[in-house]
Amino acid sequence: MGFNERENKRHEHSGVVASLISPKSDEKQAKAIGRPKAEREIKKRVTLAILPSLYDEAQKIAFVQRKSISEIVAECLTQYISANENMLKEYDAIDK
Numbered sequence: 849m850g851f852n853e854r855e856n857k858r859h860e861h862s863g864v865v866a867s868l869i870s871p872k873s874d875e876k877q878a879k880a881i882g883r884p885k886a887e888r889e890i891k892k893r894v895t896l897a898i899l900p901s902l903y904d905e906a907q908k909i910a911f912v913q914r915k916s917i918s919e920i921v922a923e924c925l926t927q928y929i930s931a932n933e934n935m936l937k938e939y940d941a942i943d944k
Contacts, residue, residue, distance in 0.1 A: 891918075896921075903917075906920055
């Protein structure tokens with residue numbers, strides 16, 4: 849087996865790198881693999897400035913409840929919005 853034959857044989861086998869850089873022959877098949885996208889709202893990343901003592905206490909509670917700070921904040925905001933639905937209606941009236 850000569851050098852060219854070995855090179856050709858080596859290129860016949862596709863390894864991990866080759867599969868990553870070679871173009872996909874069937875895009876539909878590639879899209880069908882894996883879990884389908886869920887129809888849900890995408891979370892938005894925000895930055896909050898709060899007192900360190902407040903954050904520390906919330907973090908302790910979150911640890912005990914086995915929740916993240918994000919979940920705790922989302923619950924608090926949900927309750928706040930529910931308690932102030934009349935303000936949302938007022939905002940909608942102003943915004944029109």
